[in-house]
Amino acid sequence: MTSRDPDPEEVYRHALRLDERTRTVTDRFGWSALLVGDRSLAGRGLPERYRADLRARAGDRVRFAFSCPDGGLPFARRLGVDEHVPCLVVLTDVEDTGAHVLPIADRTADDVHRLLRSWVDDHHEANRERLERWTGVERELHRLLGSLSGSLRAVRDWSAEQRAGRRRLRRLAELVREPPHDLAALDVLLADPLLGPLADALSTCRARVAESDGVLAARRRVVDAAGRLAGADAPSTVRQVLADLVADTAARRALSAETLSAARSAFTGDDDPEDFRRWREGNRPLFAMPVFTAARQSWRWIAEQGREPGETPRRHGQRDFAAFTRALAAQPLADPGAAADAVLDALAAHHDVTDDAEWAGATAGFHAYLVDAISRLRSSAPPGFALVGHCLPGFPPPVRPLDERERGLRDGLARLLERDAGAAGEAEEERRAALAAVPAVAEEFRVDLAARSATATPPEPTGRAELTALEELAGVLDEYDDAVRSAAHPHVADPSVIPVEGRVSACEAAGVRGGRLAVDVLREEVARTVEEYRRVVARFHSTSPRNVVP
Known part of the structure; x- marks a missing residue:
């Protein structure tokens, strides 16, 4: 290299x-x-x-x-x-x-x-x-030259400080006339180098405003929760609103002990109680995959035509069962025959069936089974269970509407939330006081700075002896050439x-x-x-x- x-x-x-x-x-x-x-x-x-x-x-x-x-x-x-x-x-x-x-x-x-x-x-x-x-x-x-430069530098620095002081006085006067109104304006002030001496006071004001804004924002979320609660018509919806509210730390702090206790204790029930879950689990064998797989043998040659390239028989069977289950869960319990027709029509569409007579003959036995099984579900289904899916595990139970007692609890909670959210006067007052403190602090500092500037005098230049020596020695430069x-x-x-x-x-x-x-x-x-x-x-x-x- x-x-x-x-x-x-x-x-x-x-x-x-x-x-x-x-x-x-x-x-x-x-x-x-x-x-x-x-x-x-x-x-x-x-x-x-x-x-x-x-x-x-x-x-x-x-x-x-x-x-x-x-x-x-x-x-x-x-x-x-x-x-x-x-x-x-x-x-x-x-x-x-x-x-x-x-x-x-x-x-x-x-x-x-x-x-x-x-x-x-x-x-x-x-x-x-x-x-x-x-x-x-x-x-x-x-x-x-170096010695005199030090003296001149002190004078220059003093002059620069005076100019900066005048700019700072003008900026402080502007701040007194136009005080900040929100956090964004306070952040702009904190970034202003002319207001550096006020940084501590501005930071304190900002912290107070931020805390007040946080409290007010939390109370607005409480108001929103009260509105959503008043419009809720199912226990599950009420429980979700209350759960979100209790999980919100800032909003939780805005609630009174009475409201918080009521929110935690109300609507602790379950839309899918244990006896209903056991009953739904007991219905699983009626439409389980082994039942479907055995029935599918009757139209296996039709189903095979819809098998995708490279798809294994096992995966193909699972895909057909998923299509069957989706169609079945959406059917109403009221008319088992119509429900069975709709399920088989959905399967025919899934298999791209073109010969309706062949399809009807191949699925006649499964159609009869579906009518009987859906009829048995209808006969034992609790009130409000309108779909086949309501009776089967893996699907959500029907949404139960609030009863009269629960509506009373809901309305009472909504009133408590509105009451607590309305007690925001203290936070608003604290916010106003924090913002009002900014021009007051600025004016106090401006008055002090103006007084100091009015009596400020430049530093007395030093180095008179050096100046004399410099002028004398500079004359020697005439001999240089x-x-x-x-x-x-x-x-x-x-x-x-x-x-x-x-x-x-x-x-x-x-x-x-x-x-x-x-x-x-x-x-x-x-x-x-x-x-x-x-x-x-x-x-x-x-x-x-x-x-x-x-």
């Missing part, structure tokens, strides 16, 4: 001392050497053997580029030094068109290394005091180095922007900080009560 090729712009920005993150005012005291056309012996051997040593000696003021994109040939051609390739291009001011070249076609890697090493060492020795001085100036300027011009560059005096006036600057040849000089950025930062500090001081003296003469 190989690492990605370096970005050409990154290579040149580093080599030309244009790294934005590391630029300092002392960059312009340094120089850069770029190896171009490195097919020569020196070009091949120099990077591998001496790169680490040269970079360790050079530090950050001298930069080397031993691997320029495309061998540096496009760079050399645009700069106008291509006739000297292979060579080292040595640059001081990378935004100037001037350059120096060291041809290396006839030099060994050792020769070039010794020469570069001597330039680096001589450059450090000749410019040590200059570099130390300007490094110290830059460091002290940044220290003073002369200091750059006076920097010593030993390679310039080397007779083997050729001065060249390029066609364009090194930046243009490399295709990178020179950017702003670190010293210019520093000058602007100093000027901006001094101006802001003086403006802040003037405003402080004009607004602070401590400076008003009575």
Whole structure:
């Protein structure tokens, strides 16, 4: 796996001392050497053997580029030094068109290394005091700027707090004029950052409103239950309404002890008592599957025609029995003959019978059996059992209507529920009080905030001594350009180095922007900080009560 090729712009920005993150005012005291056309012996051997040593000696003021994109040939051609390739291009001011070249076609890697090493060492020795001085100036300027920035930041923070306070005052006034009316409005208020200081009070109000809303909603469900109860006409319906009500925890809390006791104790009976269940279970053999299977033998050849592909005989028989049972359960007990006819008609449709005479002959015996069995059911069926299914297990018994006593119980329960549901005044009052508390709390906080804002004064700027020192030291920057011009560059005096006036600057040849000089950025930062500090001081003296003469 190989690492990605370096970005050409990154290579040149580093080599030309244009790294934005590391630029300092002392960059312009340094120089850069770029190896171009490195097919020569020196070009091949120099990077591998001496790169680490040269970079360790050079530090950050001298930069080397031993691997320029495309061998540096496009760079050399645009700069106008291509006739000297292979060579080292040595640059001081990378935004100037001037350059120096060291041809290396006839030099060994050792020769070039010794020469570069001597330039680096001589450059450090000749410019040590200059570099130390300007490094110290830059460091002290940044220290003073940092100190003053802290004081200015405190003033900015105070101003920002005042602006936020004014916005908060306006928002509080709106809240007093237009208080919330429900939980959704309270949630909007809780999400408003301007009302952050009211969060605890708003949360408390919301909890009270939510609790009251829950109570009122539960009472509405009680009212609904009372309405459903009043319309119920069967014990099973009444029992279901009461069961739902008792299972509703919130609604149950809205009921009085009297109502809850009555709801739990009334209608505890069973629409299908044990003796009826036993009687219905006893009827199971009359129409059980063995009876049907034995009778089905009489029309087996007809039934087989309706067997589905891949269906087993067992599954086919079960499907036919299910069709028979559904048809039988739906038949009325009043006319056994008509019931038997209807069951066999349903089976004929199930089997897709086309020959009615054949079907009647094949099922005559089963028809007689059905008439007799249904007649026996009718003779023993209790009152209200109108369908065959009412008499058989697996089907619901008939819905029994309420008797007079049960209707009285039902109506009494409905009245109790309506009474309890009507006692919602306390919850409604609590809800109104909770919502009314919001504008009251907002107004109290608004008055307090307005009083504090009216007497608030900006923090007094500190750092007068630092400002004086900063202005004095900033004046030293006027000497910077002369200091750059006076920097010593030993390679310039080397007779083997050729001065060249390029066609364009090194930046243009490399295709990178020179950017702003670190010293210019520093000058602007100093000027901006001094101006802001003086403006802040003037405003402080004009607004602070401590400076008003009575």
